[in-house]
Amino acid sequence: MFVEKLKIAALATAAVVLMSGTALAQKKYDTGATDTEIKIGNIMPYSGPASAYGVIGKTEQAYFNKINAEGGINGRKINFISYDDAYSPPKAVEQTRKLVESDEVLLMFNPLGTPSNSAIQRYLNSKKIPQLFVATGASKWNDPKDFPWTMGWQPSYQSEAHIYAKYLLKEKPDAKIGVLYQNDDFGKDYLKGLKDGLGAKASMITAEESYETSEPSIDGHIVKLKAAGVDVFVSITTPKFAAQAIKKLAEMDWHPLHIVSNVSASVGGVIKPAGFENSQGILSAAYAKDGADSQWDNDPGMQKFYAFLKEYYPEGNRLDGSVVYGYGAAQTMVQVLKQAGDDLTRANVMKQAASLKNFTPDTLLPGIKINTSPTDYAPIKQLQMMRFKGEKWELFGDIINDELGN
């Protein structure tokens, strides 16, 4: 009884603070929410070429299990329904429609992949169903005017690239930049960001090489970049290829200034397999802590994360950046639902998602906060640059708010 009272009190306070005094007394529901349950839909590539990311869905499931075991959100259990889309847009449409029309979920949370999300975006917006915290870094998700029901989560690829561009303009204005990028939405978005960031000096990029994920090894591209005489190597690659590049550079005894995109900055997933000795001095930028980096062992947020892994997701690999990612995204989702209180309508969920103020999931870097508003649908837009030294990343410089991008 006492606990109940406490809860109500806390809720009331939260509501007063966060919902700026919206009437709270009556409960309002849309399809997918009841007194006891909130249904959340999700699609993930559990099979197919991108199955490495399936871990994100499993982590989120485990996190929601934890929330449910601890009593749920405002007394409601989360029913997380996650389907496999095999990274194929037609399948994504099929599964999303199944979630919306047959399972009747309240909202879609963290569907993965730019192509899959592009395929379902118009459908969800026309049905006025929140498409929250999509798991892709394309910049197009921050478009509240045209797509008021779609919101991103992580910093966009373009704003990350802007940060590197700024760094290079300041530190190495006469650099000759060579770019290796994956020939897909991720690589092209990133390259565009880099060029936009360099602005008038985009001609600093003297060599561009693209690769396909079907290529077993990217050695040939790196040989070409070296032959082109570049002295800055920007690696817009996914983990396997980033590690290959780091190793190949060391084998060729070629030491340009090496920048690795955040996607592949994982200590456990990239740097360690590629060899610590080969990775000294590599630059990158981050917004989240790294589960394999010993500097966070005593961090209270990460300790919570490790405790969660131990109890609810023992088979989860803390070295895998996707696990950290899923945890942070799921925490953000829970925060939005907490804020929504008893008004679990889709409109209110979207409104709460667009009014996150200084929210900090356990896994974000110190100082990085989630902020959204009705005109700002980019929850995380801060990054900090870092340099690899010894066996861990050393953060340097200020936390950078990318004002160029969105």
Place this chain on the structure above:
Amino acid sequence: MSAAVEEVVTEAPAVEAVPKRAMTLGTGTSLVVLALLILAPLVVKNFVIFQLTMLLVYGLAVLALNILTGGSGQFSLGQSAFYAVGAYTSAVLMEQYNVNYALTLPISGILCFAVGFLFGQPALRLSGVYLALATFALATAMPQLLKLNFLEPWTGGVQGLVVTKPDAPFGLPMSQDMWLYYFTLAITIAIYVGAVNLLRSRSGRAFMAIRDNEIAASAMGIDVALYKTLAFGVSAGITGIAGSLGAIVVQFVAPDSYTIGLAIQLFLGMVVGGVGWLPGSIVGAAFIIFVPNMAENISKGLSGAVFGVLLFLVIFVVPHGARQVAIFCQQTVAKFRKR
């Protein structure tokens, strides 16, 4: 190594002979299936109608492969490429040039027929695994071609294109999904009937003669080269129309939708439905749409493994696909009647 040694082999045909009568369903059965297909959307949810529409679309694509492999004995792992050409033709025409969706279908059909016919020319010299590799090359090349920079103003590059879903015409009181279903059904039936008649015609007999024994066929005066490329063209044309319909139904095209994975799915659909048995195409399409969903329900982490096991079970029980089941039923019914 032993290049000088020439071997003489009597090659067994890769695809077993299916008599043309056994390629179709009886009239009674056809009417029952047709009635079911027409009535089904009236009783199910919109999302199921969408799935049924996809079933028809994939069914059409499997049918096209069946004409090529079951009809003329040529093997293709490149159907996803023709499907992609069809899908992009419709998407680009509809979104960039405001062409009516129905008009884009014949255009993609003709375009894909031409592409297939041209591709069939070099493929003529190849058979068996070599043809498989050539078509496979086409399938792996297609997503990369669609991503090319200079095509980006039309194709949208890696981001793909969003396609607008058409409303039912003449103010018919039905949802977009239902209208698209009947639209697809009408086209599917028309193509199915056309395909059955094609295989029963002179050309169809020529296809099958080539399938069963190419050298004998040419000795009988069949223009092997012409009919083989023709089979490629027809198959590609139908696949292209299926691709167009798929693009309109899914409302989105992107290079990632048309990878080699799609070609493999269509191939599996053909095997499960029964090579050379046209009605099996729809059974095969059902397999590739619904069995992955079933596998996923059984285990998320192992969905691929479960799918593999289910596929093994199917080919163990019925190595000749759904055709075997149909023949079995037919024989049982016949026995029953005799008593």
Place this chain on the structure above:
Amino acid sequence: MELFSNQILAGISTGAIYACMALAVVMIYQAIDHLNFAQGEMAMFSTFISWQMMQWGIPYWAAFFLTIGLSFVAGIAIERILFKPLAKAPVLTNVAGFIALYSIINSSAGLIWDFTIKQYPTPFGSAPFLGSQLISTHQAGMIGVTILLLIGLYFFFQYTRVGLAMRAAASLPESARLVGINTSWMIALGWGMASAIGAIAGMLIAPVVFLEPNMMGGVLIYGFAAAVLGGLTSPLGAVVGGFLVGIFENLAGTYIPGVGNELKLPIALALIISVLVVKPAGLFGRAIVKRV
């Protein structure tokens, strides 16, 4: 000119990967007369087994040979359990079986070892080879092992009773049975050997491309292409084909202006197909005359 020779060297070093895999492809083709789509995944799984052994503290070479033995047995077991029952089924049904096997192995490996990349040790070291920074000692070692395997296979098929019986069983099963060859077991033996060679290929490739469940996907495509280019019946052809594909691909990516880089795989494949149109049995394959 330096770029040209560098690209050739880089092509040879990636070509070594393809050559290794192509040998396994030829092996299975000799035994069953078609291509096995699950071959790359079988090799990947073997490599994971050896990696797991090393995690448990077994030294490299012990793990290496143990894995080859295990893969040999596993290959035979797969044939006996899964594909012998399909012996009478149509060829295309068998191909569907390969796809099912692919799916099972890939998904299981993902569940057991997850999808993060793993470093795989090399016994040859990764220093520059003979002063060239483009070929490491590992890649040189890989080329060496491939050539050893090639010589071994040549003698096996050309001079041993089993090797000859296996070729006979694959190309003319009826006649082979008449002269007393147990064709069914020849097929199983072929599976075992192909699986063992695949394991060697996997363990040599893994240090370059990193170990993860999808590592062989791309390699197998190139392996097929190399084997087909060289002629599916010739181990020598497979190895030469592997190097040629590696070099083709790099030169196309470097010297074809505009689209070369984006389309180097399609261009390489198109080139192979043109070769096949001229020489349908591949560069080193036996010409087959058909009879009505």
